[in-house]
Amino acid sequence: MIYFDNNDTTPLDPEALESMLPYLRDKFGNPASLHQYGLEAENALDKARETIAAVVNVEPKEIIFTSGATESNNLAIFGAARARPDRRHIIISSIEHSSVSEPAKRLExxxxxxxxxxxxxxxxxxxEALREALDDDTALxxxxxxxHEIGVIQEIQTLAEIAHSRGVWFHTDAAQALGKITFDVKALGVDFASFNGHKLHGPKGVGGLYFNRKARPKRLMEGAPQEFDLRPGTENVPGIVGFAKAxxxxxxxxxVVIPEVRRLSAKLAGGLSTxxxxxxxxxxPEERLPGNLNITFLYIEGEAILMHLSNRGVCVSSGSACSSKSLVPSNVLTAIGLLHEEAHGAIRFSLSRFNTEAEVDEVIEHTTEVVQLLRSMTAFIPKMHSEREGGKGFYRKR
Amino acid sequence: MALKYSPTVIEHFTKPQNVGDICDADAVATEGSPACGDMITYSMKINPQTRIIEDVRFRSFGCASNIATASMATLMAKGKSIDDIKKMSHRDITVALGGLPAVKMHCSVLAVDGLKSAVKQWELEHGLVSDDNHILDRTAVTEALKGVLNPRTGCSLIDAKLINRMEIDNDEGRVFIEVMLCELDERFAENIEEEIREKIGALEGAQKVLVQFKPCEHIGKHLYF
Incomplete structure (x- = not known):
């Protein structure tokens, strides 16, 4: 099997797995307990927090652990809205993950x-668009x-500065970014940042939220005062240890890894561009999230491509309506101006450091064959689509 | 969401039967559109004496179940009379495929509608039916809505009694449909609206289709699909 769906989830790093095992076996303590077992677990938790804080350059007391980026995003959005009840306006982008766009919709x-x-x-x-959208009523x-789909990396520092100039808090969902691009949260100047374990070879069901002293969200759940009183519930100690290890x-x-993953995905792009x-x-490729590619194969449909590739042992994902939960094409692809029929034929290939050059060659071969097979039987006869905005080429002009 | 396709669906998707075109076809029909990401073109040879479909082939732009349902539809249609095709239901294809996920049930509607379109076109060309049935009325709209399925349950809006209001203004060609939508179906609202527009919009005389949703409680019997 060739796994090219690493923006969806990743295989657990063997080192991360090793680091978790003691906490699933003997070191089972609850960090809230006062005895030896509790202390052992609490020390592990503290160490994990320090590790992650150091990597993104924040204070350990500014990181809390959650069940993943979905929870972190919910906590940041609802928590910020509730912390500033006098402000009733939220700004997001049109390419957010559903764990941001759905909380925003509920607030709406x-x-x-x-x-x-x-x-x-x-x-x-x-x-400019952000500057115009901000007003005195904006909370976040x-x-x-x-x-997650097209790997575009935003100028977070600039955008956060603009928000701050109007006294508005700034959150960024860094679930896909952590471990794949380097960034310094303090330098970016954001107030909240969401992280996830399983997108970077850590375990599932664990993530984190950065918050700073200036911006404290209201907690969403009530219970005991874990995680600086922001997130009740006994911590997932083995998961957190594995996350920190990852x-x-x-x-x-x-x-070593970032340039290598970039090289592999650029090679894949080159091969598929023919x-x-x-x-x-x-x-x-050189501008986007390392390892991420999103490619439209015109005149055929993404789920059919995906299923044929899956039968050949190649795992990818698709932006087509058929593979979405709502039967409409990806909001990200339509936001960048793709026609529905172009979004239907979109496939995301996402590589990680566990992929090899030989796999890239194999995927180029399989994809070329599958596309040819499906095109040979398509009912979608090319007429109006040979010309498109941005040119005919594989890489679009700006 | 991993889709659980039956082994027969996988088989027909991987090795579709009767793919391609018939060059000297007696009838050709396309159902669906590129924008919907769901499209089938059939070509048929029909014996004018026996009115039996002697050969049928298809082309597809669509997902795995679109290809599988079209492939199965051609197998089922071959050797049948045009009257058999007229009586065919999308459920016949679904059953023959060993079931389809609810969210993919609409593919079987498209597959059977395509066969019916081809047959109808042949009948028109041979003067066997007249094409004067243009009245935009409740019967025609209801018939069209039978082809719109709730993707969560796979049941048509008509069968599930989800149509709350239907208003038809014949002079202006305006059709207004109010659909009951429970919370579980909210994520499909855009898709349901598109499907209604497409199906009713295809009716002769329908100029403008207005769709409105009315929030409702869960309808018990479909809750656990």
Missing amino acids: NEGYRVTRLPVDGMGYISS VSIVMAN VEIAARDQT IEYTHLNGPP
């Missing part, structure tokens, strides 16, 4: 105004750092 149903900033053809948000701006490994190996009527969605 509760009477909030929600602005969804448009993006350009590559997926970038303009500072939430912009994804690296997009972050540590990513930081340790980044100078297929006719095919184009890359989002920024060029």
Whole structure:
């Protein structure tokens, strides 16, 4: 099997697994207990917090652990809205993950105004648009750092500065970014940042939220005062230990891994670009999230491509309506201006450091064959789609 | 959401039967559109004496179940009379495929509608039916809505009694449909609206289709699909 769906989830790093095992076996204590077992667990928790804080350059007391980025995003959005009840306006982008866009939608149903900033053809948000959207009623701006589908990386520092100039809190969903691009949360100047374990070879069911002293969200659940009184419930100690290990490994190996993953995905893009009527969605490989590619194969449908590739042992994901939970094409792909029929034929290939060059060659071969097979039987006869905005080429012009 | 396709669906998707075109076809029909991401083109040879479908082939732009349902539809149609096709239901294809996930049930509607379109076109060309049935009325709209399924349950809006209001203004060609929508179906609202527009919009005389949703409580019997 060739796994090219690492923006969905990743295989657990063996080192991370090893680090977790003692906490699933003998070191089972509850960090809240006062005895030896409790102390052992609490020490592990403290160490994990310090590790992650050091990697993203924040204070350990500014990181809390959650069940994943979905919870972190919910906590940041609802928590910020409730902490500033006098402000009734939220700004997000039109390419957010559902764990940001759905909380925003709920606030909208509760009477909030929600602005969804448009993006350009590559997926970038303009500072100008943000500046115009802000007003004295804005409580929070939430912009994804690296997009899960097209890998576009936003100018978070600039955007956060603009929000702060109007006294508005800034949250970024960094679930896809952590461990894959280097960033310094203090330098970015954001108030909240969401992290996830299983996108960087850590375990599932664990993530984190950064918050700073200036911006403290209201907790969403009531219970005991764990996680600085922001997130009740006994901590997932083995998960947190594994998450911290994964972050540590990513930081340790980044100078080797990031260029290598970039090289592999650029090679894959190059190989697939030779297929006719095919184009890359989002920024060029060197500009986007390492390992992420999103490619439209015109005149055929993504789920059919995905299923054929899966039968051949290649795992990818698709932006087509058929593979979505709501039967409409990906909001990210339509936001960057793709027609529905272009979004239906979109496939995301996402690589990690566990992928090899031989796999890239194999995937190029399989994909070329599958595309040819499906095109040979398509009912979608090319007429109006040979010309498109941005040119005919694989890499679009700006 | 991992889709659980039956072994027969997988088989027909992987090795579809009767793919391609018939060059000297007696009838050709396309159902669906590229924008919907769901499209089938059939070509048929029909014996004018026996009115039996002697050959049928398909082309598909769509997902795995679109390909599988079209493949099964051609197998089922071959050797049948045009009257058999007219009586065919999308459920016949679903059953023959060993079931489809609820969210994919609409593929079987498209597959059977395509066969019916091809047959109807042949009948029109041979003067066997007249094409004067243009009245935009409740019967025609209801018939069209039978082809719109709730993706969560796989049941049509008509069978599930989800149509709350239906208003037809014949002079302006305006159709207004109010659909009951429970919380579980909210994520499909956009899709349901598109489907209604497409199906009713295809009716002769329908100029404008307005769709409105009315929030409702869960309808018990569909809750656990």
